[in-house]
Amino acid sequence: MPVRVRAIRPQLDLADVLDALGLSAVELHLDAFLVGGFVRDRLLGRESKDIDLVVVGSDGVPLLERVARKLGWARPAVFERFATAQVRGGGFVLEVVQARAERYDPESRKPDVRPGSLEDDIARRDFTVNALAQRFDGRILDVTGRGLDDLRAGILRTPLDPVDTFSEDPLRMFRAARFVAQLGFRLAEGVEEAMRAMAHRASILSAERVREELSRLLVSEHAREGMEVLRRTELLEVWIPELLPMVGVEQGGWHLYDVWEHSLRAVELAPVELVTRLACLFHDSGKPRTHAIAADGRHTFHDHPRAGAQISAAVMSRLRFSNEETSQVGALVLHHMWPIQYRPGEVGDSAVRRFIRTLGELRPRILELARADTRASAYPDVEAIDELERRAAELDAGSQVSRLRPPLDGHELMERAGRGPGPWVGRVQKALLDAILDGEIPADDAVAARRWLDGHPDLLGGD
Missing domain, CATH: 1.10.3210 (Hypothetical protein af1432)
Structure with a gap:
């Protein structure tokens, strides 16, 4: 009987994925860019399989659809609420968004969004080191004019006025602390003061987003300095005052x-x-x-x-x-x-x-x-x-200890005591376990457990 052999897909590396992205963008005549943390980490020599993309003048879904077909991945998921799309495969996560401009409602984190240019999209980003863009041929676009210098110096600086940046989206302040913890960067002059001035705005954030940022901060290499940023900027006072x-x-x-x-x-x-x-x-x-x-x-x-x-x-x-x-x-x-x-x-x-x-x-x-x-x-x-x-x-x-169980079950205890069920059964079983832990009864020895109970008749008759 012939044996069916299932073809094993060769493991993709980053170059394969980027080649598929670049070729797909050319075939679709799309103005697409690599952006955000992926570009930052790549320039820092940190490997990442989370790839963020911006497409100017299109929602970018066709780009991910074509890449998915080329690489044999499932169709992309489209998140209309967030105007983003995502595709996963081979351990990679590709997320695309159309270049946009944003204006935030002061009472929430929900922005008023409209299509924009690459420059508009860069301006809405949190820090200059996250505002770098890269073409598929490797060329870096430093639209703010400070991103590469800040990356070399290890500085977190906002593209726009930091007070406006943090007032529009207060989560950026928690991200600042997290990036300090993850990257070992320091805050640019004026950023910490702006965070302190806008700390009260953090009260509009959802608990889930704060939890996510705190969790990522705590498992970072420089967690101590990240937590110090939260303390000095009074963000802890807003969300975790118990630590102060x-x-x-x-x-x-x-x-x-x-x-x-x-x-x-x-x-x-x-x-x-x-x-x-x-x-x-x-x-x-x-x-x-x-x-x-x-x-x-x-x-x-x-x-x-x-x-x-x-x-x-x-x-x-x-x-x-x-x-x-x-x-x-x-x-x-x-x-x-x-x-x-x-x-x-x-x-x-x-x-x-x-x-x-x-x-x-x-x-x-x-x-x-x-x-x-x-x-x-x-x-x-x-x-x-x-x-x-x-x-x-x-x-x-x-x-033998961590999975220890009472040697006598509840039915036997009720039969021996001539009583019905009740909290007393649990108390007797706990006493039996304590006796085992103290070495008075061998584990899993029901006969020894019965003898031990005979010597402690008060347990079966007590309330």
């Missing part, structure tokens, strides 16, 4: 920095993963609320993890993070002191088993949070945290 009391709160002990600076340094030292970095941002946010000075002059922060978990939940709910992300960050903040306070030789196996059970799948993240927390202080090493990781892995070999 952290500034200037001394900690003492091994700490070198105030709570704010320490938390930002922990963010940058954490793995590039959003939930862990959010947990680093919030892990000590409860310290200002719980700060006290003991009789011996020590700074104390009793129960600050619980206060911090409450703050993270409030902020993340406001910014419309998912319930899962909010829950995960809250759990990490609530329990972040456990690995920090762990001392080998002083903590028994039962306590480590409880740690494993409590954190579940978050265990790798809380250990990374603890390492970042420690390294953002003067504490000499993270050897105890590394030892805890090894010990937990040994105790949880085969997931």
Whole structure:
């Protein structure tokens, strides 16, 4: 019987996609340009598969349709509300818009749009480094006359007056902070002052857009400086005022920095993963609320993890993070002191088993949070945290602790007690699990569990 062999499409590289775009533009007689972050990143030597295009005098949909046919991709999606079209394939995302001029309603981010020239389209962009255009033959068009110089110098400058730029679209201020974090650029003279003057305009933004910019900022290389921009420009005061009391709160002990600076340094030292970095941002946010000075002059922060978990939940709910992300960050903040306070030789196996059970799948993240927390202080090493990781892995070999289940089900418990269902069943099962964690009952040993219950008759008869 003959074997059918499916043809494997060769993997496309960037040159293939750009050749298809350029050829399609010529065939359709379109005045099309590469623009925005793709041009910026390409000139910086940063690889990107997100390609932004502007077409003058046309909506650009025919361009994407022809490219899709050439490359064997699905038809482009057209977003009439935003006057854009997009096509995806081979890991690339191509988005096109007709060159346009915009004027914004002061009470919203919705612009009044009309067709425009390339110069009009460039003028509406946020920063000169994002206002560069490129022809398919490689020629760069620096319409503002400052984009290339600003790119070389690492400066974020608005094409027009920054007050007008940020007043028209306040999201650009959050983008400025994000670009500082992503690119390591600095703000041009007058930009920070304009952001501070227009910070109140950020109140019209949707929570989802603010969340998106904050998330991208936090997983960037220079997240600390990006967050500092948000603080200095008073944008935090508009959207996340709960973080501001952290500034200037001394900690003492091994700490070198105030709570704010320490938390930002922990963010940058954490793995590039959003939930862990959010947990680093919030892990000590409860310290200002719980700060006290003991009789011996020590700074104390009793129960600050619980206060911090409450703050993270409030902020993340406001910014419309998912319930899962909010829950995960809250759990990490609530329990972040456990690995920090762990001392080998002083903590028994039962306590480590409880740690494993409590954190579940978050265990790798809380250990990374603890390492970042420690390294953002003067504490000499993270050897105890590394030892805890090894010990937990040994105790949880085969997931025998993290996936532990009560050895007796509810039906058997009700039969033994001669009682109907109720909250008491869950309490008995928890007691059985606690006994396993304490080493009093072997895991998955129903006979031993029944003997243990015989020795604790109050559990079956209690309310």
